[in-house]
Amino acid sequence: MTAAQTGEREATAPPGGDAAADPLLSVRNLQTHFFSREGVVKAVDGVSFDIKPGEILGIAGESGCGKSVTSQSILRILPRNGKIVGGEILFDNGESSVDLAAEEADGRVLRDIRGKEIAMIFQEPMTSFSPVHTIGDQIIETIRIHQDVSKEEAHEQAVEMLRRVGMPNPARNIEEYTFNLSGGMRQRAMVALSLSCRPKLLIADEPTTAVDVTIQAQMLELLRDIQADLGMAIIMITHDLGVIAELTDRVMIMYLGKEVEHGTVEDVFHRPQHPYTRGLLASIPKMEPGRVEIEPIEGVVPSPYAMPTGCKFHTRCPDYIAGVCEKQDPPLTAVGPGHEVSCYLYGGREELE
Amino acid sequence: MREAGGRAQMEDRAIISVRNLVKHFPIETGFLRRQVGVVKAVEDVNFDLNEGETLALVGESGCGKTTTSHCIIQAQRPTSGRVLFRIGDAAPMDLTQMEKAELKEARRNIRMIYQDPYSSLNPRMTLLQIIGEPLVIHKMAGSQEALREKVAELLRLVRLDPSTMNRYPHAFSGGQRQRIAIARALSLSPKVVIADEAVSALDVSVQAQILNLLKELQNQLGLTYLFVAHNLAVVKYEADRVAVMYAGKIVEIGETEELYTNPRHPYTEALISAAPNPDPDTKNRARIVLAGEVADPGNLPPGCAFHPRCRYAEDRCRREIPELVEVGGEMGPSHRAACHFASELELAGISGGAEEPEREQA
Amino acid sequence: MTEVEAATRLETAAAEEQADQRVLVASQWQLIRWRFLQHKLAVVSLAVLVIFYLVAIFAEFVAPYDPYIFREDLTLAPPHTIRFIDPEGRFQLRPFVHPFEKTLDSVTYAAIFVEDETVMQPLGLFVRGDEYKLWGLFESDIHLFGLQDPEARLSLLGQDTVGRDLFTRIVFGARISLTIGLVGVAMSFFLGILFGGLSGYLGGTVDMVIQRVIESLRALPTLPLWMALSIALPSDWPVVRTYFAIVIILSTVGWTSIARVVRGRFFALREEDFVGAAELDGAGNLRIIFRYLLPSFMSYIIARLTLAIPQMILGETALSFIGLGLQAPAISWGVLLKDAQAIRVLALSPWLLLPTLFVVVSILAFNFVGDGLRDASDPYTHV
Ligand SMILES: Nc1ncnc2c1ncn2[C@@H]1O[C@H](COP(=O)(O)OP(=O)(O)OP(=O)(O)O)[C@@H](O)[C@H]1O
Numbered sequence A: 001m002t003a004a005q006t007g008e009r010e011a012t013a014p015p016g017g018d019a020a021a022d023p024l025l026s027v028r029n030l031q032t033h034f035f036s037r038e039g040v041v042k043a044v045d046g047v048s049f050d051i052k053p054g055e056i057l058g059i060a061g062e063s064g065c066g067k068s069v070t071s072q073s074i075l076r077i078l079p080r081n082g083k084i085v086g087g088e089i090l091f092d093n094g095e096s097s098v099d100l101a102a103e104e105a106d107g108r109v110l111r112d113i114r115g116k117e118i119a120m121i122f123q124e125p126m127t128s129f130s131p132v133h134t135i136g137d138q139i140i141e142t143i144r145i146h147q148d149v150s151k152e153e154a155h156e157q158a159v160e161m162l163r164r165v166g167m168p169n170p171a172r173n174i175e176e177y178t179f180n181l182s183g184g185m186r187q188r189a190m191v192a193l194s195l196s197c198r199p200k201l202l203i204a205d206e207p208t209t210a211v212d213v214t215i216q217a218q219m220l221e222l223l224r225d226i227q228a229d230l231g232m233a234i235i236m237i238t239h240d241l242g243v244i245a246e247l248t249d250r251v252m253i254m255y256l257g258k259e260v261e262h263g264t265v266e267d268v269f270h271r272p273q274h275p276y277t278r279g280l281l282a283s284i285p286k287m288e289p290g291r292v293e294i295e296p297i298e299g300v301v302p303s304p305y306a307m308p309t310g311c312k313f314h315t316r317c318p319d320y321i322a323g324v325c326e327k328q329d330p331p332l333t334a335v336g337p338g339h340e341v342s343c344y345l346y347g348g349r350e351e352l353e
Numbered sequence B: 001m002r003e004a005g006g007r008a009q010m011e012d013r014a015i016i017s018v019r020n021l022v023k024h025f026p027i028e029t030g031f032l033r034r035q036v037g038v039v040k041a042v043e044d045v046n047f048d049l050n051e052g053e054t055l056a057l058v059g060e061s062g063c064g065k066t067t068t069s070h071c072i073i074q075a076q077r078p079t080s081g082r083v084l085f086r087i088g089d090a091a092p093m094d095l096t097q098m099e100k101a102e103l104k105e106a107r108r109n110i111r112m113i114y115q116d117p118y119s120s121l122n123p124r125m126t127l128l129q130i131i132g133e134p135l136v137i138h139k140m141a142g143s144q145e146a147l148r149e150k151v152a153e154l155l156r157l158v159r160l161d162p163s164t165m166n167r168y169p170h171a172f173s174g175g176q177r178q179r180i181a182i183a184r185a186l187s188l189s190p191k192v193v194i195a196d197e198a199v200s201a202l203d204v205s206v207q208a209q210i211l212n213l214l215k216e217l218q219n220q221l222g223l224t225y226l227f228v229a230h231n232l233a234v235v236k237y238e239a240d241r242v243a244v245m246y247a248g249k250i251v252e253i254g255e256t257e258e259l260y261t262n263p264r265h266p267y268t269e270a271l272i273s274a275a276p277n278p279d280p281d282t283k284n285r286a287r288i289v290l291a292g293e294v295a296d297p298g299n300l301p302p303g304c305a306f307h308p309r310c311r312y313a314e315d316r317c318r319r320e321i322p323e324l325v326e327v328g329g330e331m332g333p334s335h336r337a338a339c340h341f342a343s344e345l346e347l348a349g350i351s352g353g354a355e356e357p358e359r360e361q362a
Numbered sequence C: 001m002t003e004v005e006a007a008t009r010l011e012t013a014a015a016e017e018q019a020d021q022r023v024l025v026a027s028q029w030q031l032i033r034w035r036f037l038q039h040k041l042a043v044v045s046l047a048v049l050v051i052f053y054l055v056a057i058f059a060e061f062v063a064p065y066d067p068y069i070f071r072e073d074l075t076l077a078p079p080h081t082i083r084f085i086d087p088e089g090r091f092q093l094r095p096f097v098h099p100f101e102k103t104l105d106s107v108t109y110a111a112i113f114v115e116d117e118t119v120m121q122p123l124g125l126f127v128r129g130d131e132y133k134l135w136g137l138f139e140s141d142i143h144l145f146g147l148q149d150p151e152a153r154l155s156l157l158g159q160d161t162v163g164r165d166l167f168t169r170i171v172f173g174a175r176i177s178l179t180i181g182l183v184g185v186a187m188s189f190f191l192g193i194l195f196g197g198l199s200g201y202l203g204g205t206v207d208m209v210i211q212r213v214i215e216s217l218r219a220l221p222t223l224p225l226w227m228a229l230s231i232a233l234p235s236d237w238p239v240v241r242t243y244f245a246i247v248i249i250l251s252t253v254g255w256t257s258i259a260r261v262v263r264g265r266f267f268a269l270r271e272e273d274f275v276g277a278a279e280l281d282g283a284g285n286l287r288i289i290f291r292y293l294l295p296s297f298m299s300y301i302i303a304r305l306t307l308a309i310p311q312m313i314l315g316e317t318a319l320s321f322i323g324l325g326l327q328a329p330a331i332s333w334g335v336l337l338k339d340a341q342a343i344r345v346l347a348l349s350p351w352l353l354l355p356t357l358f359v360v361v362s363i364l365a366f367n368f369v370g371d372g373l374r375d376a377s378d379p380y381t382h383v
């Protein structure tokens, strides 16, 4: 084990022992809060992760834990009352590393990165497309905003991309409007649009939540194939641990704006350490023969306006250590190579005094 | 009350028998609402709901699950078919033939829980009013004191604090609201509860709580559930028997364990294979990824509605509609499937990865 | 306000809310009130409106004079300057004015009003003045304020073209201008709920007919429609009858949008699961309408109504201004503005435009209150 046994991770240290490639995106202690009439919501409150080129990272957690806000923060497309109040989002754009958190949200740097270097797909495909333009127009326009190519070249690239995402008849589909397409085809068109500039990073926010299981299977297969084909990195955001297990290499589990555990999918699913991760995995009914009991996590997710002190999970945790857990946030502690947990069961108590 | 024939039409153990249920919706266009077609939302559905069991209806969206449950409780009147309901040894009654007053009585025994815990509770009423409403309407409340006592008891039953009965739904989370909805459904001591995607909108940890609560209540009160869902893993956990629907029809029905380990319909096989498994070891298993979309019940293909997506389809499938027939096996006559090749195909269930199909893809 | 300030303020608000368990058992109307009270501009506007309406109700008492009594010698006299410092430079606790002395410009023969600094006329509260009958019931000659000398005239906002006190007339004008909106909206509300409800509840042919009528009415541009209708009003009708005729004219269009909203809400709510659940509970139609449907959109409708009132106020003002609405001797803000039509008046006596200020303030106030109500009206959207 090369990583530090205890204590907070150094901001610059690579996660785990494998430091072969520099991270493409490195989020450091991100804090994004919302200011509304009802109060402040600390939607994301200290989240750190890295993603290397070509890697598939999953971000999982129950609704309201801050998954979408994390991705909106990266692309700086937060709603108006949301604000990044701390942390860094370092993106390696090939030449140098830029801190997306420090840039103007609609400045030059982000406009160049959005869509070209980092692309996003959403739960509802219709939101990505304008209903009054053909799919082709929109893909071609996106290509021409970011690349210096002629209309004909862009058209060719668009057809090629539609073919890659498995549209049945790319030459014809390119002339179609999205409302003419079925749900599954729309999903494919949306993937084609987001990949049209060959981004280095694709952020997929619950792309399969609103679709049926057979369409979901198509979508996952498509993402797997296209990743093997184009080699971009993917951040897969979902509440469905099944999707995480099927698709991703590494996973970060979040609870109430905090990262509770991260590691390879194998580590996290086979050797979950954080009581929340364990509870979550025990709550899911399994597709296995015979009877497998499920064990729910007790209690309810606290209201975002009444966040618990200390470890956010202490109100529901079966292993709660009285006098410790509610005092302070537990620090991230390494429990294995590249496997870190934020829980006092694994260390950090020494520093409390 | 109307009687519907002799007992012969109902299975012995059945509390509700659905017979040849059909529900069509007209497709209308234009100013004059000319009918240009028909959506066959439910097409000749038959099943029995046995006393004390949980029968699940699964299938993808638009396959007719909700419409079927609405036609059972007569929230929508079926186009044709019968829904026989029997309490104890009384003669079965056909719900589809009932007038309003009779239905009101019958619906005391058949209650419904909805999918969306946010829209199913009136935000302008307190828990006391919401849960007490059915009692008040059926004049079973007695005094205000008795009503409070009864509501408190119901809240305790669903593990909510009775002291919260003066709160409004906005004070509760999704999972707690679903408990409130369950309490409302149980207030009239029903025999049958229809839960339409009752856990689909909930987060996994809360979903597990509600799944277990439903089971406990069933044991405690001897309830019968019709459990409508699209998540196969949830259904596997909750149901005794499963009916798989596709394009308005039941394509396979059987005991849960038997159906999951030994599916007899290609669609069931594909559904099982497509369900994401929270185990990274199965990441590289061979999956069956169905091409295309769910059939449009407004424009069904001829023959077997599943044939455009079926990898075992042959010519016969494009012409003849398969019947839902016994597929026998050691499990006896309870396993039925609607596929021409149900008894020949080697289909993979949940025991292992999908084997190579022994037929060429059509 | 800086981010930090905003954050701390919101944090304290949140803490208060936490401490405040009342919210959990708060009914719809309580939630609406709390939300509304957080909307500062709306609260201020509501206060302004309350004052306006109080003034309109007690117009005879609030106005220092009788709106019809004119003083030829004070025709087009400008507003007085209200003073505290007398010509000797001493401070006077009681404010006073200097009376006007009228001279004629030797060249243009235009009247020039000069303050006579030798005379001081003190103001007072509850002074005696013109006699009136409040609401035609209570006889009195006490006015809220005025000059202590009943013979002298306080020109608070100037005098009109025949020497009537403009402030007095604005106060009386408020009575018609502010109520015509309310009455008009009440009428639209009634028609809108009736027809919208029928449309939404019955559906089918009834719905189709009502919808076509609404569409036709809405296709016509509002102002020309109102103009066309008011031309038909006989000019010799008494004021009260014209008033109601104008209200009806104004509501011809107003009810349609409310009917649409009601119908839409009816349709949408019938789809809500809790309404379906109530039907399955065995609740009858009336119970569903009164316990489930109406309460669910009452707050919303009220917000919509508040936003509809200013339109009516503007409508009355516009019609009267172009001479198609109320006519003298009726007093409304529109009628008063009609006096200000001549360019010459504008140049020499700009105070005649002051009724506009009151129109604008009341319209803005209604809009802010309406906005506040609309935001607050569905307290469940963000909870
Ligand atoms: N009122 C209606 N008018 C027209 N078509 C309808 C109506 N209600 C349902 N349908 C159609 O009937 C079919 C079955 O609908 P149903 O709501 O039962 O599906 P479902 O299996 O419950 O799907 P979901 O999982 O989306 O709820 C769908 O194609 C639907 O579009």
Ligand SMILES: Nc1ncnc2c1ncn2[C@@H]1O[C@H](COP(=O)(O)OP(=O)(O)O)[C@@H](O)[C@H]1O
Pocket (backbone or CB within 6 Å): A034, A035, A036, A041, A042, A043, A061, A062, A063, A064, A065, A066, A067, A068, A069, A070, A079, A081, A082, A304
């Ligand atoms: N526009 C907003 N205003 C206030 N709070 C918000 C807003 N958007 C999200 N939030 C809050 O931020 C938290 C995280 O939300 P989100 O990231 O969307 O969750 P999820 O994990 O389901 O994607 C939640 O508590 C949510 O209520």
Ligand code: SF4
Pocket (backbone or CB within 6 Å): A274, A275, A276, A311, A312, A313, A314, A315, A317, A318, A319, A320, A321, A325, A330, A342, A343, A344, A345
């Ligand atoms: S820190 Fe304490 S409360 Fe938090 S998860 Fe660990 S044991 Fe549980």
Ligand code: SF4
Pocket (backbone or CB within 6 Å): B265, B266, B267, B304, B305, B306, B307, B310, B311, B312, B313, B314, B317, B322, B338, B339, B340, B341, B342
């Ligand atoms: S009948 Fe034919 S098309 Fe239908 S499921 Fe069976 S094999 Fe497939």
Ligand SMILES: [Mg+2]
Pocket (backbone or CB within 6 Å): A067, A068, A206
């Ligand atoms: Mg989200």
Ligand SMILES: [Mg+2]
Pocket (backbone or CB within 6 Å): B065, B066, B197
């Ligand atoms: Mg449904």
